[in-house]
Amino acid sequence: MKRHCSIKGILSELSSYKKELILGNIISIVATVLVVMIPLFIPLLVDELLLGKDHHFLSWISEHLWQSDTKGYIFGILALILFLRALSTFLSIIQTKIFVSISKNITYRMRIALLQYLKLVSLKEYEMLRVGSVTSKLVTDVETIDNFVSSTVSRAIIAALTLLFSAAVLLWIHWELALFILITNPIVVFFTAKLSRNIGKLKKEENRAIDLFQASLTETLELFHQIRAANKENYFFDKSKEDAQELKDHAIAYGYKSDAAMKSSYLIFLGGYEVFRAVSILAVAYSDLSVGLMLAIFSYLWVMVTPTQDIINFQYAVSTAKAACERINSIYLLEQEPIRTEITDPFAGQKAVGIEVKGLSFAYYEDKNILENINLEIKEGTKVAIVGASGSGKTTLANILVGFYPLDRGEIFYGGISNRELKLSTIRENIHLILQHPKLFNDTMRFNLTLGKDYSDEAIHKALQIAQLKEVVEGLKQGLDTLVGKDGIKLSGGQRQRVAIARMVLSDPKVVIFDESTSALDVHTEAKLFGALHDFLKEKTVITIAHRLSTIKNADFIYVLEDGCLTDSGTPEALLKKDESYFSRMI
Numbered sequence: 001m002k003r004h005c006s007i008k009g010i011l012s013e014l015s016s017y018k019k020e021l022i023l024g025n026i027i028s029i030v031a032t033v034l035v036v037m038i039p040l041f042i043p044l045l046v047d048e049l050l051l052g053k054d055h056h057f058l059s060w061i062s063e064h065l066w067q068s069d070t071k072g073y074i075f076g077i078l079a080l081i082l083f084l085r086a087l088s089t090f091l092s093i094i095q096t097k098i099f100v101s102i103s104k105n106i107t108y109r110m111r112i113a114l115l116q117y118l119k120l121v122s123l124k125e126y127e128m129l130r131v132g133s134v135t136s137k138l139v140t141d142v143e144t145i146d147n148f149v150s151s152t153v154s155r156a157i158i159a160a161l162t163l164l165f166s167a168a169v170l171l172w173i174h175w176e177l178a179l180f181i182l183i184t185n186p187i188v189v190f191f192t193a194k195l196s197r198n199i200g201k202l203k204k205e206e207n208r209a210i211d212l213f214q215a216s217l218t219e220t221l222e223l224f225h226q227i228r229a230a231n232k233e234n235y236f237f238d239k240s241k242e243d244a245q246e247l248k249d250h251a252i253a254y255g256y257k258s259d260a261a262m263k264s265s266y267l268i269f270l271g272g273y274e275v276f277r278a279v280s281i282l283a284v285a286y287s288d289l290s291v292g293l294m295l296a297i298f299s300y301l302w303v304m305v306t307p308t309q310d311i312i313n314f315q316y317a318v319s320t321a322k323a324a325c326e327r328i329n330s331i332y333l334l335e336q337e338p339i340r341t342e343i344t345d346p347f348a349g350q351k352a353v354g355i356e357v358k359g360l361s362f363a364y365y366e367d368k369n370i371l372e373n374i375n376l377e378i379k380e381g382t383k384v385a386i387v388g389a390s391g392s393g394k395t396t397l398a399n400i401l402v403g404f405y406p407l408d409r410g411e412i413f414y415g416g417i418s419n420r421e422l423k424l425s426t427i428r429e430n431i432h433l434i435l436q437h438p439k440l441f442n443d444t445m446r447f448n449l450t451l452g453k454d455y456s457d458e459a460i461h462k463a464l465q466i467a468q469l470k471e472v473v474e475g476l477k478q479g480l481d482t483l484v485g486k487d488g489i490k491l492s493g494g495q496r497q498r499v500a501i502a503r504m505v506l507s508d509p510k511v512v513i514f515d516e517s518t519s520a521l522d523v524h525t526e527a528k529l530f531g532a533l534h535d536f537l538k539e540k541t542v543i544t545i546a547h548r549l550s551t552i553k554n555a556d557f558i559y560v561l562e563d564g565c566l567t568d569s570g571t572p573e574a575l576l577k578k579d580e581s582y583f584s585r586m587i
């Protein structure tokens with residue numbers, strides 16, 4: 001199922017945290033009621049206590065709760081107000097804790113979903129992917145969404161509640177004035193929504209600039225060795241500098257324009273506030289509104305400032321989160337490997353499995369077939385070789401045999417079962433392709449051999465022995481625990497190839513494909529290697545792609561690939577007899 005990022009999706013995700021949300025909201029409501037109650041003490045203090053107007057509340061208090069003089073009441077109410085504020089702050093801290101953990105969980109799940117998706121993205125897409133660009137989406141854009149969820153959603157709820165309560169109290173105090181506020185508020189929101197629209201675009205631009213910077217920097221660092229060899233540090237670092245400059249420009253644009261938009265929104269609000277204050281004074285002068293109630297109304301206006309601001313910010317956060325979602329969704333557009341259902345596993349319980357290719361054609365780009373109507377039959381346990389000029393499609397064919405690329409036309413049968421009825425993981429579990437350019441991890445020798453799987457030391461040493469690596473590892477200062485450096489830089493090309501072969505020996509597959517896997521070895525070491533591999537490979541199906549005659553002279557059968565077509569094939573002797581040039585070209 002394709003997941004994708006949207007505000008609606010995030011909100012529905014939020015609804016799965018019902019229990020926490022309800023608890024958080026109850027706490028919010030209590031905290032809000034506490035704060036909203038505070039201005040109600042003003043008319044009590046001013047009108048009843050100070051101006052001596054009708055002692056409605058005060059007489060009720062002195063009768064039912066507590067009797068005191070003016071000073072006592074003032075300090076008593078002060079203490080009560082301070083207590084209410086402290087309690088409200090404490091509750092809002094707890095509420096934040098609840099909401100923060102909800103939002104972090106949501107963004108965590110978002111990252112996990114992205115990782116899960118990336119895990120299944122097809123190789124074709126990976127080949128064109130810029131690593132930095134993907135990481136920036138997983139970090140920066142998810143962070144933008146996190147800001148939206150954590151700070152805003154929680155505050156938006158409390159802001160809406162505060163506004164609602166304040167409106168109710170205001171309506172109770174003086175409904176005409178309250179109506180005036182309630183009508184002006186949507187106008188403020190309308191204008192600020194207009195202002196916020198562009199901010200999303202600016203955020204998108206800023207995040208895109210981060211993405212470019214990160215991508216170019218990652219590539220420069222990845223290929224640093226090559227760059228230094230070509231004496232091109234200036235060129236590549238200047239490119240990253242340019243990207244940094246662009247990032248700065250976008251960050252400045254976003255930074256001040258979003259702030260300007262927010263401040264303008266706030267200005268609109270303050271304008272409304274000033275108008276309202278004048279109207280309230282008019283109400284005191286020309287109607288029966290008391291000064292105490294007027295001050296209480298002013299306080300409510302202040303109580304409403306923060307939530308209004310939060311709602312304004314909420315609009316900005318929504319538009320930036322929308323922009324971040326759009327960018328994240330570009331990941332979900334990447335094509336994934338096909339998911340197949342598997343009924344029988346042809347490899348289970350077998351020592352070796354045969355492979356049959358029928359009518360296979362393949363193109364990387366629509367207009368040019370790299371492989372054309374390939375038919376192959378490799379019986380279980382046989383050793384075949386594929387030869388052909390560089391660029392004839394050998395590596396492509398090997399990659400297709402392990403399901404790296406989907407087939408355009410044709411079918412491959414593994415032990416009689418079609419590739420369409422086999423999981424790719426089953427194929428790769430049993431068919432080990434030794435890549436033409438094996439990559440090593442910047443980790444220990446041991447990790448590079450085991451790739452994290454648990455093998456006994458004995459198995460590792462046996463694999464090292466077969467791969468002709470025993471002496472190499474013994475020569476390393478820390479043996480198997482030696483770090484091999486970035487991409488195995490501390491090892492020679494031939495040693496890296498042998499690490500890949502040792503990896504294959506450890507994984508003990510049923511079919512082995514060597515794609516020019518010994519090209520960097522001298523003929524002598526290669527002969528020793530194949531000698532040592534002989535017993536190991538005895539019962540397995542083996543496909544060897546090679547350039548050198550020495551590598552393939554023991555094959556049972558040789559296929560010749562020319563411009564993507566299997567032109568001819570036969571035993572080494574037959575081919576040799578037919579046309580010596582096949583091999584003279586290779587040697």
Ligand SMILES: Nc1ncnc2c1ncn2[C@@H]1O[C@H](COP(=O)(O)OP(=O)(O)O)[C@@H](O)[C@H]1O
Nearest residue numbers: 127364370388389390391392393394395396397
């Ligand atoms: N990942 C790829 N994307 C696009 N074209 C590719 C890719 N890999 C190889 N090719 C093209 O396919 C052709 C065959 O390449 P390859 O299978 O690597 O040949 P060989 O291994 O026989 O040297 C070449 O013309 C090459 O340019």
Ligand SMILES: [Mg+2]
Nearest residue numbers: 394395396436
């Ligand atoms: Mg190749």
